[in-house]
Amino acid sequence: MGATPVNALEKEAVDQILNLTHGKGTDRGCECVGYQCRDRHGHEANHLTMNNLVASTKVTGGIGVVGDASRPLGHSKQETTKKIYVRVGAIANPTK
Secondary structure, three states: OOOOOOOOOOOOHHHHHHHHOOOOOEEEEEEOOOOOOEOOOOOEOOOHHHHHHHHHEEEEEEEEEOOOOOOOOOOOHHHHHHHHHHHOOOOOOOOO
C-alpha cells in the first residue's frame, strides 16, 4: 500500500493522477474536503472534489467520502447516519 502526493496548485490533480497511473486511474480514492471546496484559483466549486475523485478513479475502483455536506444542506445527523448505514447494508441505529 502506498500513496503519491499530488499538488493541485501546480497542475490539475486529475491530469497528474492519470499521468502517474498511465491513464488507468487509482484503485481507491477518498474525498476529504467536503462542501467548502475551492478550485486552484480560489473560487468556490462545491462539486470539484467529487467530480475529480470520480474522474481519477478506475471504473472498478473504490471511492470513499469523508467530507460531510449534510448540515449545510439541511439534513440532520441521524438522517445522514441512517442513509450511510443503509447504503453499505448495515442496520442503522444512530444513538446520537
